[in-house]
Amino acid sequence: MLKKIKKYSTWEKLKDNLFIIGITVPSFLYLFAFLVIVLFYLFKFSFGEGLPILSVFSEGEFRKALFRTFWFMLVGTPLQLVVGIILALLVYESFKGVGLVRSLFLVPIAIPALVTAVILNLLFSYPFGHINDLFLGKHFFFPKIFTAPLNFSGSEFFSISLAMLGKVWRDMPIAMLIILAGLQTIEKEGYEAAQIMGASFWQRFKYITLPLLTPAISTVLILRSIENWKEFIFPFIVAPAYPLLGVLIERLYHVEQNPQLACACALWLVIFIGASVFLFTFLTKAVRTYLVKV
Amino acid sequence: MGSLVKIILIGIIIFFIIFPIFILFKYSISDKDSVVTGGKYPEPFWPFNPNFKMFESLSVRGDFLYSGMVSLEVGLLTVIFCLFLGVPTAYALARFKIPGVGVLLFFLLSIRLFPDISAVIPVAEQFFKPPFSYLPPLVLVALAHTLLSLPYTIYIAEGVFESIPKDLEEQSQVLGASRAYSFLRILTPLALPGLGAAAIYTFLLSWNEFVFAYFLLFQGTESTLPVYLLRILTWSPQKNFIAAISLLICIPVIIFTFAVQRYMRTGLTAGAVK
Structure with a gap:
């Protein structure tokens, strides 16, 4: 009888x-x-005929794209972090209408990246666009800064900066939300004590908020640096003349019909992302031990 | 921080957030005269004779409507695939003691950190080969979108199942229901609102997605709305035409994003702070 039950249960x-x-x-x-x-x-494909993974380095375009992508990542990531911290600090303490402001700050995430890029192209279009009109002094309320309309998409610096602007605008709510979640874990007692002892806003930020916020900050840095490395849509629409790695991969595949080189590029992109994640993790850990002194 | 400084800063930021969207809206209702100025006067920030002509002409434009239908079909297919694959997995992860669920979920979400642009060429190469190439392109795009959104679906649905008490199922099983029955008849109805949010999130991801749709539909004639917008851009059409299409793509996203905001937040900041 007992055996039967056991069998049944197994x-x-x-x-x-x-x-x-x-x-x-x-x-x-x-x-x-x-x-x-x-x-x-x-x-x-990368290790196929002629070892594209190595021969891709002899392409001048690849080296240029790598350089551009590196700068895009190196400037864009801290920029997104700073914007995220500012936004989070603004809506952290509750005041009348904080819910509405928070919702408004989340609006960019609801606009598809492609549409954001298209809006940028509309605003900065050449020769007649809102920004060109503005800087040419055609509106009475704005001083004349340019003497001739500027072709933003024809300049490497301006077109890459515009792509970065779009990226920052579109993704700032994500950085804000992560920082906000980090802020909410900080206990208020520390601030109150500091305030009683006469610490200014800046001192409280520097000595309490920033050290306790390092986990959130390192998350933002790592996630955003990955996003910036692999960015495709903004440079593809806004700066097609100056390809970043993502755009170069698309071009190699569609225009030059060379999937081998494209895959080599793609593999390098993955490798660079891995290396930069490793580096950022290491760096933020070092900064944290320096700040918190644990 | 002084409250005046704060208010001014908030004002400036809200201006920078709203301004581009306003400009998009402005262009889409602009009369031709306020778009093609020929440089005689600056493009106005407020349109002369605002009208809905662009939207009217789009509403009878065959290729635009067809792309809209394609986008809708791809989105719905993606939702179906994701729910069928993801919901049972999420249920298993939430209900059974599987060692290292947290790590597993973390790895699931980190799949999305893999660059799309690196993954798209291998996927396209595979999908253009026989067993897959017999499938209609729409299904291929939906399969790729399922790859992108499945981790999120599992993650959101896992949270939903975790929030429902286990006792309900246990009671139904004591009364003699099988696991599958209690899953279908007891748990699913309770989980529906949360799963609805997951479905909407999945749909939006597919609706917005550009890279995979662009690579998989590059040679064909069909296009989802983002791909359609890109194809339109290559003819360099009038600004108000581009703006009207862009706005129509945005509208469902804006509406639904705020509907599922609560769920999206947890998804976006997942694993942010330990």
Whole structure:
């Protein structure tokens, strides 16, 4: 009798586990299959005939794109962090209408990146666009700064900066939300004590907020640096004449019909992202131990 | 911080957020005269004779409407794939003691950190080959979008299931229901609002998605709305025409984003602060 019950329960257990496996496996299998496909083709093409993974460095365009992408990442990431911190500090303490302001600050995330890029192109269009009109002094309320309309998309500096502006504008709510979540974990007692002892806003920020915020800051830095490395849409629409790595990959694939070189580029992009994540993690850890002195 | 400084700063930031969207709206309702000025006078910030002519002409434009339908179909297909694959997995992750669920979820979300532009060429190369190339391009795009949004679907749905007490299921099972039955008839109705948010999120991701749709539909004639917008851009059409299309793409996104904001926030900041 006892044996029978035991047998029954193991069968039930197996059935249970089968059920769990049956409902868990398909989605993981789906994701895993794509991972295999992606890695397979990236390595197959990059290490194929003529070793494109090395020969891609002899292409001048690749080196230029790498350089541009590096600067895009290096300037854009801290910029997004600073904007995120400012936005978060503004809506952190509650005041009348804070809900509305927070919702308004979240608006950019609701605008598709492609549309944001298109708006930038409309605003900065040449020769007649709002920004050109403004800087040419055509409106009575703004001083004349340019003498001739500026072709923003024809200059490397301006077109890449514009792409960065679009990226910062579009993604600032994400940085803000992460910083805000970090701020909310900081206990108020520290501020109150500091305030009683006569600390100014800046001192409170520097000696209390910033050190306690380092986990959130490092998250923003790492996530945003990845996003900036792999940015495609903004440079593709706003700065097509000066390709970043993402745009170069598209061009190699569609215009030059060279999937081997494109995959080599794509693999390098992944490698650079990995290296920069490693570097940022290391750096923020060092900064944190310096600031918090643990 | 002085409250006056704060108010001014908030004002400036809100201006910078609203201004581009206002300009988009302005262009879309602009009369032709206030767009093509020929440099005689500056483009006005407020349109002369605002009208809805652009939207009227778009509402009878075949290729635009067709792209809208394509976008809708791809989005719905993606939602169906994601829910079918993701919801059971999320249920298993939330209900059964699987070691290292937190790590697993973290890895799931970090799939999205892999650059799209690096993943798209291998996926396109594979999809253009026989077993896949027999499928209609729309399904291929939906499959790619499923890849992108499945981690989020699982993550959001896991949170939803975790918030529903386990006792309800246990009671139904004590009364003799099977696991599958209690999942379908007890749990699913309770989880529906949260799963709805996951579905909307998935749909929006597909609706906005550009890179995979662009690469997979590059040679064909069909296009989702973002790809359609890009194809339009290559003819360098009038500003008010571009603006009207862009605005129509935005509207559902803006509405639904604020509907699922609560769920999106947790998704966006997931793992942000330990």
